[in-house]
Amino acid sequence: MRTLVIETATAACSVALIEGGDVVDARHEVVGRGHAERLLPMIAELAGGGRADAILVDCGPGSFTGIRVGLAAARGLALGWDVSVTGYSALPLVAARALADRPQLAALAVVMEGGHGEVFVQAFDAPLAPRGSFASLTPAAALDQLPADLPIVGDGIRHLADGHRDLTARHPAAADALLLPPAERALAPTPIYGRAPDAKLPGHA
Numbered sequence: 592m593r594t595l596v597i598e599t600a601t602a603a604c605s606v607a608l609i610e611g612g613d614v615v616d617a618r619h620e621v622v623g624r625g626h627a628e629r630l631l632p633m634i635a636e637l638a639g640g641g642r643a644d645a646i647l648v649d650c651g652p653g654s655f656t657g658i659r660v661g662l663a664a665a666r667g668l669a670l671g672w673d674v675s676v677t678g679y680s681a682l683p684l685v686a687a688r689a690l691a692d693r694p695q696l697a698a699l700a701v702v703m704e705g706g707h708g709e710v711f712v713q714a715f716d717a718p719l720a721p722r723g724s725f726a727s728l729t730p731a732a733a734l735d736q737l738p739a740d741l742p743i744v745g746d747g748i749r750h751l752a753d754g755h756r757d758l759t760a761r762h763p764a765a766a767d768a769l770l771l772p773p774a775e776r777a778l779a780p781t782p783i784y785g786r787a788p789d790a791k792l793p794g795h796a
Contacts (some may be wrong), residue, residue: 593633595643595668596765599626599661600653600681601704601746603762606633608643609769626660629647629793634664637796642672647768650678650778652711652718652725652785667770678778679771681763682725686715689744689761700737702747710747710787712736719772728783 593615598605604626607617617640622629629784634641646774648665662678669676682701689699700714713725728736730750734767738741742757751758768776 592644593642594645594647595637595641596768597646597648597665598633598659598681598684598763598765599630599632599657599664600649600651601657601762603746603764604629604633605763605765606630606637606641607765607768608637608641609766611712612769614766614769617764619764619766621762624656626657630660630664632667633638641668643674645674646672648678648780649681649684649763650781651680651783652705652727653681654706655782655784658782658784660699664782664784676780676793677776678780679768679776679785680725680778680783682711682713682749683715683719683775684763684767684771685745685761686713687775688764688767689733689759690715690719691744691770693742696742699742699744702733702745702751704747705785706745710745710750716740718774721735725785735742780787 593610596607604622605619608615618633646665665676685701698716703711705711709727712720744759750757
């Protein structure tokens, strides 16, 4: 079965076609805030116009706008193609890639951009066992919470001003969905924001 993977929860806009244990085709660009303009053309550039038997989309946490763009595209394509859509989270995706690249690691933490001066943080034991739920924390609180010897990976490390840590910058990539176990690829296709929305309804504090 061929699956289209959509990743738009961070500054990266990333799509991939995966089938069995292989990546059929993929595109990956760091676009910042340009997901809405770039996503569908990137999908169309994939083999077969990106057509797939199922769709897998990042549900968050991450950029509110990016998450909504990805989910809207996934739902629209799923309706048009009459295929199923499920979700995943970028946090275990980034952890899975990092642990695959560094198999000697027993554990690591993922720190992703969270907005409003905070980062999303989650620790994982190898091969991919989360140490509880993710949290949205200030960088200082994240450093205080994470053991000093725990390697940290993700696009949020620029906020961690600690030169003594093992830090690796990484954006999530759609092609890495191959590394996720089935349970991590079976989330409901609904947003995981991780904190309150930026916008408020009139009359609400």
